[in-house]
Amino acid sequence: MKLPALLRLSPRFAPYALLSPFVALFLLFGVFPLGFSLYLAFQTWEPTGGLRAMEFVGFDNYAFILSDEWFWKSLQNTLWLALVSGVPQHLIAIPLAYFIHSSFKRMRNAVVGAYFMPYITSTVAIAILFSSLFSTDYGLINAGLRTLSQLPIVGGLFSGNSVDWLNDPARIKPAISMLVFWRYVGFNVVLYLAALQTIPKDIYEAATMDGAGRLQQFWFITLPSLRPMIFFGVTLSVIGGLQLFEEPFILTDGRGGTDQAGMTTAIYLYRMAFDFNDFGAASAMSWLLFILVALMTWLTNRAFRSPEARSR
Amino acid sequence: MKGTKMKTTTTHLAPWAAYGVVFVGALVMLAPFYFMFVFASHSRSEIFNLPPPIWFGDDLLVNLSILTQKIPFWRNLGLSLYVAVISTILTLLFCSMGGYAFALFEFRFKNALFGLVMATMLLPSFMNMIPTFMIMNLLGWIDEPRALYIPGAASAFGIFLMRQFVASSIPKDLVEAARMDGCSEIGIYWRIVLPLLKPALGTLGIITFIASWNNFIGPLIVMRSPEMYTLPLALRGLQNPVNTEWGALMTGSAIATLPLIVLFILSSRQLIAGLTAGAVK
Numbered sequence: 001m002k003l004p005a006l007l008r009l010s011p012r013f014a015p016y017a018l019l020s021p022f023v024a025l026f027l028l029f030g031v032f033p034l035g036f037s038l039y040l041a042f043q044t045w046e047p048t049g050g051l052r053a054m055e056f057v058g059f060d061n062y063a064f065i066l067s068d069e070w071f072w073k074s075l076q077n078t079l080w081l082a083l084v085s086g087v088p089q090h091l092i093a094i095p096l097a098y099f100i101h102s103s104f105k106r107m108r109n110a111v112v113g114a115y116f117m118p119y120i121t122s123t124v125a126i127a128i129l130f131s132s133l134f135s136t137d138y139g140l141i142n143a144g145l146r147t148l149s150q151l152p153i154v155g156g157l158f159s160g161n162s163v164d165w166l167n168d169p170a171r172i173k174p175a176i177s178m179l180v181f182w183r184y185v186g187f188n189v190v191l192y193l194a195a196l197q198t199i200p201k202d203i204y205e206a207a208t209m210d211g212a213g214r215l216q217q218f219w220f221i222t223l224p225s226l227r228p229m230i231f232f233g234v235t236l237s238v239i240g241g242l243q244l245f246e247e248p249f250i251l252t253d254g255r256g257g258t259d260q261a262g263m264t265t266a267i268y269l270y271r272m273a274f275d276f277n278d279f280g281a282a283s284a285m286s287w288l289l290f291i292l293v294a295l296m297t298w299l300t301n302r303a304f305r306s307p308e309a310r311s312r
Numbered sequence: 313m314k315g316t317k318m319k320t321t322t323t324h325l326a327p328w329a330a331y332g333v334v335f336v337g338a339l340v341m342l343a344p345f346y347f348m349f350v351f352a353s354h355s356r357s358e359i360f361n362l363p364p365p366i367w368f369g370d371d372l373l374v375n376l377s378i379l380t381q382k383i384p385f386w387r388n389l390g391l392s393l394y395v396a397v398i399s400t401i402l403t404l405l406f407c408s409m410g411g412y413a414f415a416l417f418e419f420r421f422k423n424a425l426f427g428l429v430m431a432t433m434l435l436p437s438f439m440n441m442i443p444t445f446m447i448m449n450l451l452g453w454i455d456e457p458r459a460l461y462i463p464g465a466a467s468a469f470g471i472f473l474m475r476q477f478v479a480s481s482i483p484k485d486l487v488e489a490a491r492m493d494g495c496s497e498i499g500i501y502w503r504i505v506l507p508l509l510k511p512a513l514g515t516l517g518i519i520t521f522i523a524s525w526n527n528f529i530g531p532l533i534v535m536r537s538p539e540m541y542t543l544p545l546a547l548r549g550l551q552n553p554v555n556t557e558w559g560a561l562m563t564g565s566a567i568a569t570l571p572l573i574v575l576f577i578l579s580s581r582q583l584i585a586g587l588t589a590g591a592v593k
Contacts, residue, residue: 014497015417022410023425025466030432033443040442051450096337099330113580114338117345120583121572122526124544125565128551129348132359132558140347140364186341190584243436246528250548266438273442274533282442293436 041283061284071285073260074268075292080173081248081264082241085180089188090233096185097192098222112193115186123183127250130179134165134251141165166251169261176248176262183247184240188233195229196222231304238300242293245270265289345573352566356558375563379550382557384539385564388546392568395460395542396524402465403520404513411474412505416484426475433468437529445533459534460542464524470516473589477512478505515586518579522572543568 009017041061043054065071096115104111118126133140142162165175199222207217245266248256256263256271263271269289273282351359354369379385413419414426444463453459482505490500506513531542538549547564550557576583 009497011417011491011497015413015419015422017497018409018413018417018501019425022406022466022471025406025462026429026432026468029444029447029463030440030466030468031428033440033447034435036443036446037439040446096334099327099334103327103331104334109581111334111338112584113576114341116580116584117573117576118341119587120522120526120576121345121569122528122544122565124526124528124548125348125568126344128547128561128565129344129351131551132351132562133344133347135360139360143363182341182344187587190588194588239434239436243438245438250551253551254548266436269438270441273445279442279446286439286442290436290439 037283037286040280041287043280045279046277057280061280062288064281065285065288070260070263070268071265071288074256074263074265077173077260077262078242078244078264078266081176081180081244082238084173085177085184085244086234086237086241088181089185089237090230093185093188093233094192094223094226094230095218097189097196098218100189101193101196112186112190115189117186118183119187123246124250126183127179127247130175131166131251134175139165167258169257169259172248172252172257172262176244176251179247179251180241180244184237188237191229191233192226195226199225227304231300234304235297235300238296239293242289242296345569348562348569349566351559351562354559354562356556359558359562371559372563375557375559378557378560379564382550382560383541383546383564385546387539388541388543389567391457391540392525392543395457396521398457399461399464399524400517400520402461403467403470404517406465407467407470407474407516408506408509408513409501410471411476412478412482412501412509414471414475415478416482416487426471429468429471433472441529441533448534454534455536455540456534457540460524460527460530464520464527464530467520470520473516473586474509474512476589477509482508511582514579515582518575518583519586522575522583525568525572 042056042058044057044060045054100108100111135142142165145163163171165171203221204217207221212220243266244264248262248264249267249270251257252262252267254267256267260268265285266289269282269285272285273279350365350368352375353372354365355371355374358365358369358371414422448454448456448459451459486504487500490504491497495503526544527542528544528548531545535541535545538546541549543564547561547568550561550564
């Protein structure tokens, strides 16, 4: 088959031709929006007036956001949710992965699959299901708690009263955290399993010979070897946690809940643009949140730096 | 086999408790899916009975007819499928071309460009929310499916996955040899590289399809009229503070989830390996 001359690329130009569709889309929809958003953050704009209606306002949008009570409230919510849904994910995923790694052979793929499944399914479908499970009077979660409270010994730990998970400002964040934990713990289990597979077996065998028990082996061999992966996993949780949007958005009907108790900063910036029509302020808010994400990532990095590097 | 020494230490009682915890945990993970399907077959009043139903009922078809009355459900489902299929095809095409170029060619600004692409991989999704809406507005793409699949095709993760796979499994000599034999550059890509990329294309294809199928923020920003909603958006539109048709909503959610569960069961190992590729490398 002879190709027309135009299509017979020389090897020199081939990479450019191969990359051009991707790069064109990447620049237009990946890079350009960032610059545009930075520009917007310094403008005031009435969407109905068309693009001409933009007006430069300097740092006004930032000043407005920084003095906005809802912004600070949303930041508190976001940090609370990132912490309460994020930390337990790792505290549970590490021992779970360790145990699956050391004791499961045949059932392993099925078990890992069960834990991983929430991660790949639709957030919306799942959040809708959870909002029915969290219903006050007849939801399954309250029904379960009520049953537990009637058990003989442990019953005292649980209250028999129905909890208004989704409307009580004090309960909405725990409800969101439960959903987020359920959705992402399996992802972390898979990360830690991958890291555990790279630890050489003979280290454990040598430790067993020396009389180290399983707990000691976990503490002195497994945990230190997992350190780089813990750093990676925690970084992903920090970045993901600070941009939390879909789960609270669905559970609070897109508004952030009673007293904005479930409103994350990502939800607030969406509302600022699409409910309150202030695109400039919303863009400024996205940059402030971005700075926070970068800062928290940097802090995580510092916290996980190896002891040798720290002493320098 | 391996680990025979470790076996001897596991024969206490404690591991049995741990087995129990792992299995109970797995059940907790799966229970919501079970209830989603059970609730999908019950009417709204039955779902909120005390105690709630734990076995399948027979209102599935009633729920489905409520669902199709309230929203253009089949249209929403078709749109989701259409966007997911086109996204997947475009992503596979563009990312395999780009990944091949990054792995086996030398050209100006290669490292800078690759660095830039990788830097956007961890960029929070909220950063593009507002400018993307405005760009789509300017292009007149609001309520157009292409507003979802065209930007989606520029996947940084796809480029990363393809580059890794080409670099580790396609020898440069093979490409050189084909070039010596007079194969055109397009021929090399189409007849040599692409067939060798099949496993990676499978993985990226499944990941892209699932991501598009589940995408909520994207359509939330650009799809404004209910007949252009994709499935997640349409389902969320059914939620109503006063009078939610829970049975119908569960049926819709179950239908939206079922293809993913099937896909996951068929490909879980490949999928998990692909999704964590960035971490293990």
